[in-house]
Amino acid sequence: GENVEQHPSTLSVQEGDSAVIKCTYSDSASNYFPWYKQELGKGPQLIIDIRSNVGEKKDQRIAVTLNKTAKHFSLHITETQPEDSAVYFCAASKTSYDKVIFGPGTSLSVIP
Amino acid sequence: GAGVSQSPSNKVTEKGKDVELRCDPISGHTALYWYRQRLGQGLEFLIYFQGNSAPDKSGLPSDRFSAERTGESVSTLTIQRTQQEDSAVYLCASSLGARGLVDTQYFGPGTRLTVL
Numbered sequence: 001g002e003n004v005e006q007h008p009s010t011l012s013v014q015e016g017d018s019a020v021i022k023c024t025y026s027d028s029a030s031n032y033f034p035w036y037k038q039e040l041g042k043g044p045q046l047i048i049d050i051r052s053n054v055g056e057k058k059d060q061r062i063a064v065t066l067n068k069t070a071k072h073f074s075l076h077i078t079e080t081q082p083e084d085s086a087v088y089f090c091a092a093s094k095t096s097y098d099k100v101i102f103g104p105g106t107s108l109s110v111i112p
Numbered sequence: 113g114a115g116v117s118q119s120p121s122n123k124v125t126e127k128g129k130d131v132e133l134r135c136d137p138i139s140g141h142t143a144l145y146w147y148r149q150r151l152g153q154g155l156e157f158l159i160y161f162q163g164n165s166a167p168d169k170s171g172l173p174s175d176r177f178s179a180e181r182t183g184e185s186v187s188t189l190t191i192q193r194t195q196q197e198d199s200a201v202y203l204c205a206s207s208l209g210a211r212g213l214v215d216t217q218y219f220g221p222g223t224r225l226t227v228l
């Protein structure tokens with residue numbers, strides 16, 4: 001079955017700097033890759049996703065890149081703000097009807 | 113519109129008791145998922161429903177765990193004879209469930225279960 005790894009497990013950055021979180025997946029058939037943000041005491045919320053026919057996707061300060069050959073995908077947050085502090089989860093799934101497998105999460109702290 | 117809701121938000125129970133956790137998905141979402149999240153850890157898939165049937169129960173950790181869904185709407189996750197290791201946040205998510213596609217899952221706030 002699919003296995004998703006995520007690095008780093010914790011990340012601290014100064015406000016205004018960029019943050020990068022990297023994930024790898026094992027199942028080459030996976031072709032849907034969502035990213036979720038989870039704030040303390042709340043459920044995860046989708047922030048951006050990418051499908052395998054796209055190499056990069058941007059939404060304001062957030063971007064995701066996908067390398068299907070290497071089975072890597074990454075989340076990039078630019079001009080970080082304190083409200084970006086949260087746990088971020090990457091995930092992978094197939095386009096056929098299937099469950100989504102989550103990575104273990106990255107705890108991001110943005111220091112004012 | 114209304115999102116996914118879960119109840120109760122917190123549940124404290126004694127070891128050996130049974131508990132029921134409820135999830136109300138977004139209206140019109142045919143797919144529903146249950147996950148478990150232990151403190152400081154990632155999401156562990158438990159089960160998903162397409163309509164009222166559960167094609168994948170592979171994540172249920174033991175036969176003490178069961179789930180059902182009725183009317184393609186509300187779902188309940190039941191844990192019998194709770195153990196301390198069952199303590200976790202139980203998250204529910206729903207999605208449109210369009211066949212042939214993977215679609216976005218929307219999560220509820222979770223139920224924090226504490227087994228004493």
